[in-house]
Every structure is written in C-alpha cells, then in structure tokens.
Amino acid sequence: MPSTHPTSSTKRFIKNVQKRDNSVVGFTIEKIENAIEKAMIASGEGTHADAVRVAERVCVDIEKIAEKHRNFVPTVEGIQDSVEKELITSGLVRAAKAYIVYREERTQLRERGMIVPPHVKKLAEDSKKYFRNPLGEFVYYRTYSRWMESEKRRETWIETVDRYMSFLRENLGEKINGHEHEELRTAILSHEAMPSMRLLQFAGTAARNTHVCGYNCSYIAPGSFQDLAEIMYISMCGTGVGWSVESQNVERFPQINIQTGRALPPHTVLDSKEGWADALAFGMRTWADGNDITFDFSELRPAGARLKTMGGKSSGPEPLKRLLNFTRGKMLARQGKRLRTIDVHDIACMIGECVVSGGVRRSAMISLSDLDDTNVRDSKKGAFYTTEPQRMLANNSAVYTKKPTNAEFIEEWSALIRSGSGERGIFNRGSLIDTLPPRRIDVLREQGGYFDAGGTTIIGPLGTNPCGEIILQSKQFCNLSEIVARSDDTEESLMRKMRLATMIGTYQSTLTYFPYLSKEWQDNCERERLLGVSITGQWDCPILREPGILERLRDEAIRVNKIYSEQFGITPSTCITCVKPSGTLSQMVDCSSGMHPRHAPYYIRRVRIAATDSLFKMLKDQGVPYQPEIGQAVENATTYVLEFPVKAPEGSVFKDDISALDQLEHWKLVKEHYTEHNPSVTISVGDDEWIEVANWVYKNWDIVGGLSFLPRDNHVYPLAPYEEITKEKYLELSRRVAHIDYSKIITYEKKDELDVKKELACVAGVCEIV
DSSP: OOOSOHHHHHHHHOOEEEOTTSOEEEOOHHHHHHHHHHHHHHHTOOOHHHHHHHHHHHHHHHHHHHHHOTTOOOBHHHHHHHHHHHHHHTTOHHHHHHHHHHHHHHHHHHHTTOSOOHHHHHHHHHHHTTOSSHHHHHHIIIIIOOEETTTTEEOOHHHHHHHHHHHHHHHHGGGSOHHHHHHHHHHHHTTSEEOOHHHHHHTTHHHHHOGGGGOSEEEEOOOSHHHHHHHHHHHHTTOEEEEEOOHHHHTTSOOOOOOOOOBOOOEEOOSSHHHHHHHHHHHHHHHHTTOBOOEEOTTSOOTTOBOTTTOSBOOOSHHHHHHHHHHHHHHHTTTTSOOOHHHHHHHHHHHHHHOOBTTBOOOOEEEEEETTOHHHHTTTOSSHHHHOGGGGGOEEEEEESSOOOHHHHHHHHHHHHHHSSOOSEEEEGGGHHHHSOHHHHHHHHHHOSSBOTTSSSBOSOOEEOTTSOSEEOSSEEEOEEEEEOOTTOOHHHHHHHHHHHHHHHHHHTTOOOOTTSOHHHHHHHHHHOOOEEEEEOGGGOGGGGOHHHHHHHHHHHHHHHHHHHHHHTSOOOSOOBOBOOOHHHHHHHTSOOTTOOBSOSEEEEEEEEETTOHHHHHHHHTTOOEEEOTTOOTTTOSEEEEEEEEEOOTTOOBGGGSOHHHHHHHHHHHHHHTOSSOBOEEEEEOTTTHHHHHHHHHHTGGGOOSEEEEEOOOOOOTTOSEEEOOHHHHHHHHHHHTTOOGGGGGGTOSSOOOOOOOOOOTTTTTOOOO
C-alpha cells in the first residue's frame, strides 16, 4: 500500500529526475511548487496553498509509477504533463492554461537555440551567492551589468568585478602584487569595500578613452563659454556636475555684442561628446561676437541608436537643437551686456536637460549662488516647472563666507521651509579654513587665489559636488570608494575594510587622463589626489556610533593612503574621508544608505520599470510581484511597479525611531570624529521640528556642511517606494522572489537593450534611485 504522504514517499521512491539533455539531477518538490505558483500568479488564479496541494498530487502520480518500476527515473517532460493534468482536474483552468503557454514558449526557445548555455548558468549561480536579497541582485543587473557583445548577453557580477580589476591591473601593472589584487577582488565581490561605482560601470573601453567617466561627480566655477562646454562634456560622460554662478566668476564672461546680421557658414556637429560640446562653445562665441550661426546635424545618430562605448541609446539631435536655440535666445536677450547669474544658471540647467547619458535623462547637478542673489533664490517659486522646467535639473544652495546675521539666517531658512524642497541649501565656505585638514589648507595657500588679504578666510571658488560630501576646487573631480558596515562588524573587520577601500581610492586617484578638458582638471587632481572614503550602513552597525572607532578609522585611512601613494608613485592625498548618501549602492549591497536609517524592520521596496524592458518580462514570468503604474491598466500599461521584500538586520535603527535632532547629533559625531570632507545627509524634519532644527544649525554654524533638509513625509499613498509590512507578509513575498534565475535574461534579449543608469548617491534621503 503506497504512502498517502507524498513528500515523505517522494524521499523514499524518487531521488532523481532526468533533464532534457539526459543528465540526471536531484529531485526536489519545491521546484514543482515554484513552477505551479508562477503559473497561478500569471493567471491570477490560485494560492500558495493550492500550489503545494497540486505539487503533492503530482508527486503521488510519480510515486505510483516508481512503486511499479524499481529503477524508474521521472523525466522533466513527464512531470510537466502531470502538472497540467492535476491543475485541470483541480479546477484551476486559467492556471493550467498559463502553465501550458509558458511551457510552449520555452519549447520554441529551445528549438531556436535560445537556451541558457551551461557556463552562463554557472556564472549566474556563482554570482547570486554574493547578493543578500533579490532586490540587490535586481539593482545590479539593471544598473551596473554591461552588455557583452561577444556573447550577446549581460555580464554577471563576477564578470563585472573582473572587468574592473583587469582595468586596475592595466593601469597599475606591477605596482600592485598578486595578493593585494586578489584581496581587493574578494572584498568587492563580497560587498565589503566598494570602488567608484561609475568606474565599475565603465572600466574598459569607455574609461580608457577618458577617465572622466570613472568619476561620480565634479565641480567648476564657469567663467567662459568653454567652461560651459566642459559641463556638457562631463555630463555626457555620465558624471555629475556642481557649478557656481557667483558673481565673482560669472563676471568673467565676455560682453555680448550687438547683433550685426552677419551669418557664418553652417557648423557641422560631429557625432561624439566632444562634437556636441564644441557646438555649444562655438555657438556661444559666435553669438557673443555679434554674429549668427546655423548647425548641420546630419552626422548625428538617430534617436534610439545604440551607443557602443558608453552603452544606452542615442537621444538623437533634438535635445541639442533645443539647447542651442535656448542658449541663443538667452544671449541675444543680453546684447550689449553680460550674461546674468540667472542666465548662466539656466544655460547650465538646460545642459543637464539636454544630456541623455546612456539613455537616462538624469543629470546630478548643484548650483551655488551668492547669498544676496534673489534671482537664483527665487528661481523655483510658483509654477516655475511650466515656464522654466530646466530649473528642476539642479539643486540650489547659497554660499556663506561668514556666519549670517539672525535676520539673514531667518530669511533664508524661511524660504527653505516654504519651498518644500529644501532650497536654497547651505554651502558654508566660511567654515572651510577650520574644518578642512591643515595639510590641504597648506596646499591651497601655495596655489593661491583662495584666501582674503589677511589669509584668514577662504573667499575663492571652492565648491562641492552635487551631493555635498566632497569639497572641490574649480575643475576637480570627486573620487569615491566606500566600506559597507554590517550589524555584526567589529573594530577589526571595519579597519580591514577601511584599509581596502583606501587602497581602492588611492588607485583611482591615479586616473587623470582627461583629453578634452582644460589642463587645470589634471593639474588640480594630481596636486591633491583627493579621496572620498565613505562608510555606508551606519544605522545598521552600532559600534559606528562610538567616537573612538570613527577616529581610528579616519587615521587608518590616512595611514594606508600614505603607504600606497608611495607604492604607486604619487603624492599623498590632501583630504580623504567623507560620507556620501550612497543611494543605489546601498540598495545593491543591502544596507542602510550612508547616514540614513532604514524604513522599517520589514518593508516593500518598489521599483518602476518599463513594460518593454526585457528584465521586466523575465521577472514577470518568474513570478516577481508587479502592478501597473497608477492610472494605467494591467493589459496595456507602459510602466509597471515591481515589489521586492526587504528585511533589516537585528540592531538596525529605523526612520521613525529618531528625530531630526537625533539625525543632526549623529551627523555632528561623524563630522568631528571621522570626515575630513563632509558627511552628506538629508535630514527629515517634522512639522513641529523646524524651529529647533534652525536653532541647532545656527548654534553649530562653524561646522555645518553637507546638510540638506526635507519635510518628513509620513503620508501613505498607493505604490509608494517604501511600505512597511509585517513579518508574515515579508515571508510570503520572499517565497515568490527566492528563486529568480537571472541567467534566463539571455533568452529574452539578443541585442543590447541596456539603458546605463547613473550611479546617483545624492538622493538617498528621499528615494534611492534604482
């Protein structure tokens, strides 16, 4: 008499299953359950309990045969036939149809030779073990995986890291030994110490052509038309740009002559980043001289064409046409005068609107302006997004060279609150002489041009990257690396991670090949060799709230940089430690973002994705929960919302556990005991906290930097990026995403469909971009 408990009898009778290639592998009922549940999800019929019940009935079918035939080994095809039968006899007709359709689609793929090669499947499986949750693996494949033309597929995580390490070896040669090389590779693979994620994306041909695309961010105080062209070029390399429209540099722009009516021959725009930037600079010089010019765009690729070196798709010529027409209009409106600060601001914003780097219309930008510049301060008042939509591309901050009076502070703080967007922010240049390390102040004094006559105040155009964590000279890049702190980290493990992240940053500081840019960029980067060694996951790791630990980590970074600077044959860095907001990276490695706390112990993280994206089609077929975007129907939606469950580690601190003042006190701890640059954080301020936060900021003015403020948003709305859930809901959703096989993406896309995302750290306090 056969057993009536299918699972236990399966263990007795069924050990293996024969695949279509005749190989024999171990039998598990869970695979049957997962396949059935995916069909149920696709059809909207049935529950997890139904899937378990049907799978058990399938096993009963198999065991009956196994009892009669001693050496019976079931085949995949035979099991699938039984699944179809049991679904139908159970009354789950829609689920049966979805299962049959999916099975037929897979048969057609096999017939066309579109099955996952064994080596790709193994690479994907080996890479999966480095990700702590399904969200992290998704973020990697969507953001950092590059297309491999030779194999017509996306990279796996192991291949991405090996590409970065190969580029490191290419540049350092024998200056790094085999043990160091392998130690760094293991640390990056294991998400312990991370490099510049821009360089991780572009190591290889793109970074070989220009090291610009290896840097996250930059800063420039433009005073010439070529400077604006460099903003455009840098943005097209995918690098964020901070700029200043203070009067001290805007006044350097030439006066615009009255138009003569003379038209120059058409200028042919070359199909390259340099060609676009040159067109902008040439147009501006021509209009400033009183002449006019038209442009020939016939050499440019059409919209949608693939960008082979950088990845992504071409935007076509239309964005450049809009930029040139917009800039011409701004300049002709100022004939006989100079451009105003708001004009330069608008042109720089329009550059950001124009640039589609890797198919993503997202340019990370910050604009610094004089405290008394009311035009820029008020530039986002009212419905500006309808009349001046380009202004949405940049965050605005006022420059303070000294502590403001009570009246000045209250006026700006009130405007910041009313804005609802935390603008204008605060850039406290006056504090830098006391907060930057003395060795950097010495270098700046030697360079000249930054201090007042008494040498006691910095008045020259020191600025910041868009996220605010790195203090930069005009024409300088921000070079980031990072350690990932975990709840179980000890001082010893953190010190090891710090050593490795500093090694990575020191190596990256050797990358100073910027062929299109003016020589000041290379000179400034080589003079200072800036690092930005950050710590993410701070609210997951309790010992990082101890000042002594933070100081020893900072000192270790300085020590290690000196060692490897000598080993690599460069000068030591003048400034090393920071905290970046760490948006996308922290989603990938599953930790709290920089200095920001997690949402809740258990939560859903929602991600928008295009309906046409092959990654979405694959995830949908594998049962990942999704919904159509708000206002769209499931049958014809153009955007869907994927849902990933996330669990915080034990000991984490959550957003509702701490007040705005708690956040500020932690920021102060890190500022005083760890960072040589800045800790960058967005402080969430409740309606009843604005006054006490203002008091705190004014009281601590001498160290303030890298802070931004947004209203605390406790509003619950449909399909929000984050939603707190129960442990039970987390377990239910986790079961549905536990077995995603990313190697199958190869059967969904046979050409490069990737849109290379910007690695933006500057949004972590609001909503991390993935």
